[in-house]
Amino acid sequence: MRCWSGSVGVLVCGALFAAEASGTTDALMRTTLESRWYAATGQYPGQQDRFAPSVVLEPTLDWESDDRNSQGRLVAYLRLASTERDRTHADVRELYWRRSWASSYLLVGIDRVFWGVAESVHLVDVVNQADMLEDVDGEDKLGQPMAVLTIEGEASALSLYALVGFRPMDFPDTSGRLRLAAGREVSRGEVETDRLTGRIDLAARYTGYMGPWDWAVSVFDGTSREPRLEASADGDELVPVYPQLRQFGLELQYTEGPLLGKLEVADRRMTGDRRTAFVGGFEYTLFSFGGTATDLGVLLEYVRDPRPREWPRVAFERGVFFGLRAQANDAADTTALAGLIRNPESGERMWSLEAATRITPNVTLELEGRAFSRVDSGSALEGLRADDFVQLSVNWFF
Amino acid sequence: MNRVRIVSFVVCLHAAFAVHAASDDPPVADVETRGHEIAARQDRSDRGFQSSRADVTMILRNGAGATYEREMRLSVLEVPDEWSGDKSIVEFLSPPDVDGTALLSHANIREADEQWLYVPALKRVKRISSSNRSGPFVGSEFAYEDITADELNKYTYRFLETVPCDDRDCFVIERVPAYEGSGYSRQVVWIDAIDYQLRKVEYYDRSRQHAKTLSLEAYQRYGDGYWRATRLHMVNHRSGKETDLLFRNYTFSIAIGESEMSPTALRRLR
Numbered sequence: 107m108r109c110w111s112g113s114v115g116v117l118v119c120g121a122l123f124a125a126e127a128s129g130t131t132d133a134l135m136r137t138t139l140e141s142r143w144y145a146a147t148g149q150y151p152g153q154q155d156r157f158a159p160s161v162v163l164e165p166t167l168d169w170e171s172d173d174r175n176s177q178g179r180l181v182a183y184l185r186l187a188s189t190e191r192d193r194t195h196a197d198v199r200e201l202y203w204r205r206s207w208a209s210s211y212l213l214v215g216i217d218r219v220f221w222g223v224a225e226s227v228h229l230v231d232v233v234n235q236a237d238m239l240e241d242v243d244g245e246d247k248l249g250q251p252m253a254v255l256t257i258e259g260e261a262s263a264l265s266l267y268a269l270v271g272f273r274p275m276d277f278p279d280t281s282g283r284l285r286l287a288a289g290r291e292v293s294r295g296e297v298e299t300d301r302l303t304g305r306i307d308l309a310a311r312y313t314g315y316m317g318p319w320d321w322a323v324s325v326f327d328g329t330s331r332e333p334r335l336e337a338s339a340d341g342d343e344l345v346p347v348y349p350q351l352r353q354f355g356l357e358l359q360y361t362e363g364p365l366l367g368k369l370e371v372a373d374r375r376m377t378g379d380r381r382t383a384f385v386g387g388f389e390y391t392l393f394s395f396g397g398t399a400t401d402l403g404v405l406l407e408y409v410r411d412p413r414p415r416e417w418p419r420v421a422f423e424r425g426v427f428f429g430l431r432a433q434a435n436d437a438a439d440t441t442a443l444a445g446l447i448r449n450p451e452s453g454e455r456m457w458s459l460e461a462a463t464r465i466t467p468n469v470t471l472e473l474e475g476r477a478f479s480r481v482d483s484g485s486a487l488e489g490l491r492a493d494d495f496v497q498l499s500v501n502w503f504f
Numbered sequence: 505m506n507r508v509r510i511v512s513f514v515v516c517l518h519a520a521f522a523v524h525a526a527s528d529d530p531p532v533a534d535v536e537t538r539g540h541e542i543a544a545r546q547d548r549s550d551r552g553f554q555s556s557r558a559d560v561t562m563i564l565r566n567g568a569g570a571t572y573e574r575e576m577r578l579s580v581l582e583v584p585d586e587w588s589g590d591k592s593i594v595e596f597l598s599p600p601d602v603d604g605t606a607l608l609s610h611a612n613i614r615e616a617d618e619q620w621l622y623v624p625a626l627k628r629v630k631r632i633s634s635s636n637r638s639g640p641f642v643g644s645e646f647a648y649e650d651i652t653a654d655e656l657n658k659y660t661y662r663f664l665e666t667v668p669c670d671d672r673d674c675f676v677i678e679r680v681p682a683y684e685g686s687g688y689s690r691q692v693v694w695i696d697a698i699d700y701q702l703r704k705v706e707y708y709d710r711s712r713q714h715a716k717t718l719s720l721e722a723y724q725r726y727g728d729g730y731w732r733a734t735r736l737h738m739v740n741h742r743s744g745k746e747t748d749l750l751f752r753n754y755t756f757s758i759a760i761g762e763s764e765m766s767p768t769a770l771r772r773l774r
Contacts, residue, residue, distance in 0.1 A: 134600055134603065168774070177772075177774075179774075204772065206772060208761060208763075209761065209763045211772055217627075218627050219627060220626055220627040220628045223630070245626065256768070256772075258763040258766065258768055258769060259763065260762045260763055260766065261766060262768070263763075263766070263768035263769075313768055314768070315618075315631070315766075315767060320631045320767070359630075359631055361618075361631050361632075361633060363616065363633065363635040364633050364635050364636070365633070366631070366633060389633075391633050391636070393635070393636035393638075393639055394636070394638070394639060399639065399640050401636065401639065434643075435639055435640045435642070435643060436643045437564050437572045437642075437643035437644075438643070439601075439602065439642070439643065464599060464601065467572070467573070467598070467599045467600075468599065468600060470601045501601065503599075503600035503601055504600075
């Protein structure tokens with residue numbers, strides 16, 4: 107079911123690994139004990155538990171040929187959740203083989219890809235499906251089967267993507283929290299796309315830098331990773347529908363001293379409509395803040411992501427994001443990022459906090475939190491409004 | 505015969521005294537020229553290495569004696585132009601949670617370097633602000649400006665004196681950072697008079713206090729005669745903290761292309 111792409115990849119990559127059996131391998135296992143506390147019981151039946159512990163296993167296997175020109179990688183992922191039954195899931199995050207030549211490389215298999223420069227939202231980032239059972243910010247991703255050819259110049263690179271197979275979004279079931287579907291059951295069996303069967307999604311991205319500018323332009327032609335949720339014929343549940351999307355993306359970053367200027371633009375065509383979404387803003391770093399070794403970054407971004415009614419909904423069609431980032435520059439690599447995004451029209455707010463430090467060479471500690479306020483009924487955030495939480499994770503690497 | 509020798513010895517001695525006497529109060533231009541010449545010779549001793557790669561262990565020691573280690577791999581591509589800095593990638597291998605993180609630097613001489621960071625957990629390459637040359641490098645006693653390449657035109661120089669150091673003489677030179685954003689008012693460096701390698705650096709902070717001392721030890725000669733210190737020992741005199749950088753498995757003139765030293769290439773390190 108959810109691991110189908112994994113089994114395809116195992117066959118492809120297993121054969122390739124076997125073909126080049128020499129070289130060096132490197133294995134690493136991450137084991138995470140995660141405790142999540144919700145501030146209140148949920149707003150829907152079945153959401154009684156306020157304490158939600160999980161165990162995560164993430165084994166990584168790296169292989170590199172002796173001449174360093176061939177590399178292989180496997181990253182598997184397993185979450186076992188005790189109370190939110192459906193957060194228990196497994197995925198193959200990465201399983202690829204990569205061959206490098208002097209100024210090009212080819213990747214075949216499953217990988218994760220990130221596009222973008224902004225911090226508050228990721229508008230142009232369309233290659234992978236988000237793992238919504240992990241978090242609602244879209245930064246955790248399901249592995250996507252693909253073939254990628256990248257051609258590098260001195261200060262630019264062109265990547266051509268053939269994205270094979272479509273991975274639908276996973277929704278928490280009725281015992282889960284953080285349900286974007288606002289308490290209604292989302293159909294598991296049916297996935298509607300209007301695409302032709304057997305079609306491969308295509309994408310390309312051309313990226314480079316010049317002086318203080320880092321830029322990228324991209325195009326994606328395929329099935330939208332975000333679904334629109336429609337009531338089923340009997341009205342009992344919601345059916346996710348994935349429209350066809352053609353998107354042109356632009357990413358720009360300007361770096362001058364302690365100031366970063368950022369802009370992302372996504373021009374999208376779906377269901378016969380065309381809209382342009384953008385996010386732009388600044389990050390200013392106060393180095394060695396207050397005479398300490400800590401750098402403090404101040405982030406300010408504005409988001410505009412207009413959506414016609416037939417399009418997948420988004421949490422913030424408008425948003426002003428304010429963030430503070432602290433980097434302690436200590437031996438434990440302590441960092442923290444706190445953010446608030448607010449819709450200036452509706453007043454809806456989402457608060458977030460992420461902090462991490464290392465307590466022994468093999469053990470790190472992570473604190474995360476999320477809170478929602480002034481969320482109206484009928485809003486895209488309605489299903490989350492009683493789900494404020496803090497979460498403490500202990501990661502053990504061996 | 506004997507007489508001749510003695511006379512020539514005396515003449516030499518006299519000449520040496522004359523030089524010494526002259527250096528007690530020499531014209532400013534002379535000490536600057538001399539300082540620059542020695543620094544230029546040090547810079548030239550390294551010219552033409554093309555590229556290098558080494559495994560690096562960083563050991564942090566706090567005042568209480570607790571230690572903390574990091575493993576890194578350092579790749580450097582030489583940019584021969586005296587007014588451009590070298591390009592380098594630091595790949596972090598341990599602690600395991602930062603395994604695969606990589607920092608690419610395009611060093612500049614007088615302006616801020618250009619730096620990109622690759623974060624493997626997010627698969628994200630991002631350009632970072634690097635105007636803070638004086639900040640600590642990953643929690644160590646090395647500032648960013650201490651680990652980036654020693655380029656000739658980053659400083660102005662003044663020759664101070666010649667002193668014995670170990671089995672040889674060292675030129676002692678004062679250098680003042682000419683680049684933006686340095687945390688130092690000046691540095692005093694020891695360059696040996698035989699191989700023209702850096703042996704010691706004293707760092708003076710902006711309030712002109714002696715803040716740190718770096719010793720460069722265990723020099724080894726590689727390839728076509730390039731010297732590399734295989735142990736760098738930094739002491740912070742205020743906090744009592746120390747950081748060692750130990751270099752192993754140096755290889756030179758390996759094939760590293762310009763495109764491998766670009767931000768897009770960071771994605772294929774891991």
